[in-house]
Amino acid sequence: MTPEDVKRDLAQAVEDRLAERVEGARRRRAERERARRExxxxxxxxxxxxxxxxxARQEDQT
Known part of the structure; x- marks a missing residue:
């Protein structure tokens, strides 16, 4: 592997991890909103x- 390959792989790994975190945050936010609405x-x-x-009580008393 050349240094460029390593750099590219690392950048891709960072990008993938960031995408996972963003998706997880979006999912948690949607769950909180659903729970709040319920x-x-x-x-x-x-x-x-x-x-x-x-x-009904007032009707019974009159």
Missing amino acids: MGERRAAGLKSRHARKL
């Missing part, structure tokens, strides 16, 4: 349910 949906469903029970 948490918001569960919270909204809980609030809606509590409100419905409150309205």
Whole structure:
């Protein structure tokens, strides 16, 4: 292997590693966003349910 080959291989390895890190970061960010969205949906469903029970209680009291 010539020094140019070694340099080229090393540059390719660095480029590949960087691409893996970028892809991993993108995947983790997407997972965090999905989890945040699901948490918001569960919270909204809980609030809606509590409100419905409150309205039902008020109806029962009148």
